[in-house]
Amino acid sequence: xxxxxxxxxxxxxxxDAIVASVNRLLADKGFESMTVDxxxxxxxxAKASLYKHFPSKEALAAxxxxxxxxxALAFLEQEAKREAAPVEHxxxxxxxxxxxxxxxxxxxxxxxxxxxxxxxxxHRGYLDRVMMVSERLGTWITAAQAGGEIDPKLPxxxxxxxxxxxxxxxxxxxxxxxxxxxxxxxxxVVLATCFNGLMTR
Amino acid sequence: xxxxxxxxxxxxxxxDAIVASVNRLLADKGFESMTVDxxxxxxxxAKASLYKHFPSKEALAAxxxxxxxxxALAFLEQEAKREAAPVEHxxxxxxxxxxxxxxxxxxxxxxxxxxxxxxxxxHRGYLDRVMMVSERLGTWITAAQAGGEIDPKLPxxxxxxxxxxxxxxxxxxxxxxxxxxxxxxxxxVVLATCFNGLMTR
DNA sequence: GTCTATATAGCGATAGAC
DNA sequence: GTCTATCGCTATATAGAC
Numbered sequence: 001x002x003x004x005x006x007x008x009x010x011x012x013x014x015x016d017a018i019v020a021s022v023n024r025l026l027a028d029k030g031f032e033s034m035t036v037d038x039x040x041x042x043x044x045x046a047k048a049s050l051y052k053h054f055p056s057k058e059a060l061a062a063x064x065x066x067x068x069x070x071x072a073l074a075f076l077e078q079e080a081k082r083e084a085a086p087v088e089h090x091x092x093x094x095x096x097x098x099x100x101x102x103x104x105x106x107x108x109x110x111x112x113x114x115x116x117x118x119x120x121x122x123h124r125g126y127l128d129r130v131m132m133v134s135e136r137l138g139t140w141i142t143a144a145q146a147g148g149e150i151d152p153k154l155p156x157x158x159x160x161x162x163x164x165x166x167x168x169x170x171x172x173x174x175x176x177x178x179x180x181x182x183x184x185x186x187x188x189v190v191l192a193t194c195f196n197g198l199m200t201r
Numbered sequence: 202x203x204x205x206x207x208x209x210x211x212x213x214x215x216x217d218a219i220v221a222s223v224n225r226l227l228a229d230k231g232f233e234s235m236t237v238d239x240x241x242x243x244x245x246x247a248k249a250s251l252y253k254h255f256p257s258k259e260a261l262a263a264x265x266x267x268x269x270x271x272x273a274l275a276f277l278e279q280e281a282k283r284e285a286a287p288v289e290h291x292x293x294x295x296x297x298x299x300x301x302x303x304x305x306x307x308x309x310x311x312x313x314x315x316x317x318x319x320x321x322x323x324h325r326g327y328l329d330r331v332m333m334v335s336e337r338l339g340t341w342i343t344a345a346q347a348g349g350e351i352d353p354k355l356p357x358x359x360x361x362x363x364x365x366x367x368x369x370x371x372x373x374x375x376x377x378x379x380x381x382x383x384x385x386x387x388x389x390v391v392l393a394t395c396f397n398g399l400m401t402r
Numbered sequence: 403g404t405c406t407a408t409a410t411a412g413c414g415a416t417a418g419a420c
Numbered sequence: 421g422t423c424t425a426t427c428g429c430t431a432t433a434t435a436g437a438c
Contacts, residue, residue, distance in 0.1 A: 011403090014403095028313060028314065029313060029314055030233070030313060032231070032233035032234055033233055033313075033314070033315065035430085035431065035432085036431075036432065036433085037430090037431075037432090045403095045404075045405090046403095046404065046405050046406075047432090047433085048403090048404075048405070048406085048407095048433085048434075048435090049403065049404050049405075051432090051433065051434075052403055052404080053403090055433095056432085056433085057431095057432070057433090087400065090399075108313075109371070112229060112230055112231055112234075112309075113229065113230055113234070114234065148401050149400060149401060150399050150400060150401065151393075151397070151399065151400065151401045151402070152401070154390065154393070154394065154399065155376075155381070155382070155390065157375075157376065157379055157381075158372065158376055158390050158391070158394065159394075159399055161371070161372045161375045161376060162372055162394055162399060164371075165370060165371050165372050168371065169366065170310065170362070170365075170366050170369065171359065171362045171363055171366050173313075174358075174362045175356075175358065175359055175362060178358055180356070180358075181356070189355065189356065189359050190359070192352075192355070193355065193359065193360075193363055193395075193398070194394075194398065194399060195398050195399050195400050196352070196398040196400060197394070197395065197396050197397040197398030198291075198351050198352065198355065198360055198363060198395060198396050199288065199350060199351060199352065199396050199397060200349050200350060200351065200352045200353070201352070201402065212421090215421095236412080236413065236414085237413075237414060237415085238412090238413075238414090246421095246422075246423090247422065247423050247424075248414090248415085249415085249416075249417090249421090249422075249423070249424085249425095250421065250422055250423075252414090252415065252416080253421055253422080254421090256415095257414080257415085258413095258414065258415090
């Protein structure tokens with residue numbers, strides 16, 4: 001790990017700017033509707049220059065998703081140090097996810113048979129990070145089910161997917177559009193329905 | 202309401218076939234990835250013929266969404282005749298929605314700033330049906346909250362959106378892809394997490 | 403690596419014959 | 421109303437000068 005040269009650092013900064021733009025546009029319009037021209041315009045460079053950094057639109061998106069996963073891993077690492085019951089860690093993870101989503105920084109997953117999906121499935125860095133996040137959450141889920149906080153009758157993978165799904169929950173933007181709740185209130189409502197259910201306890 | 206001629210009936214049948222294809226393709230790939238050429242090929246007619254029936258791709262999708270809403274209204278009407286607690290009606294509605302989704306017959310909503318979304322917002326028939334479905338569910342939600350079955354502290358619109366959101370819950374296809382659960386089991390698991398929450402009761 | 407300019411392909415929509 | 425053929429546009433991606 002040698003010290004990066006000035007030239008390398010300015011290049012890295014540019015790539016960070018690109019990824020940030022992609023992240024936002026991806027969250028706002030989705031992969032299919034986002035165009036490379038838009039990204040270039042948003043970053044403020046020529047489209048051809050983009051392709052010197054990333055070989056394809058899919059690679060662009062994959063870099064954005066990978067970056068978000070790195071942010072998630074950083075958060076989870078901090079959260080793991082906190083003293084709390086496993087289910088509280090899970091709630092914190094879901095809350096973080098929804099905060100990122102409402103902040104417009106959560107690139108929407110490739111819903112179905114997209115070219116992006118096949119590209120991601122071959123992207124080592126992406127898959128590795130998904131695995132790491134899943135394992136971190138998985139240990140909390142197992143512990144929470146063993147302790148009876150999370151319903152032990154639920155398949156663990158169902159719990160995992162349910163938490164993941166908060167990242168693209170359409171209830172979040174809908175409730176915000178209603179205008180009667182602040183972003184914080186929206187998150188607490190969805191968090192409550194997620195962990196407590198719709199029915200009265 | 203005069204009896205339709207033979208010619209009218211064969212035309213209606215063709216439009217039904219078109220809508221059915223659109224419905225499936227929309228559920229499978231989403232609006233942006235679905236192409237009009239695909240629809241034409243799937244129906245087995247020329248693309249130009251499609252445009253004699255529907256003036257645009259958006260109109261095609263709107264017709265599919267409207268048809269699904271009609272199916273939903275028909276189901277809700279039957280469900281309303283059944284003797285049951287309000288919350289049971291809501292569960293039945295959510296279950297029906299998920300069944301349609303897993304059957305590949307639920308056109309995915311326009312996630313965000315799509316051209317489809319603006320088109321739907323000007324489509325009278327679509328908006329009317331959304332209103333009717335929302336009102337039907339709304340009365341059950343109000344009754345269930347008054348009776349204390351659904352948590353009265355939750356905003357009614359949050360309950361409504363949460364039930365709507367089962368139509369595009371990514372947990373459904375993910376759990377199915379896991380291969381360890383039948384479609385019926387997948388639905389019951391998601392239904393349980395929706396109404397009971399992740400935590401043990 | 404950055405730019406301007408262009409290649410190439412696919413898409414929504416239409417023209418016009420039958 | 422159905423078809424074949426095509427328009428017009430936009431998108432991803434690249435060539436080539438600097």
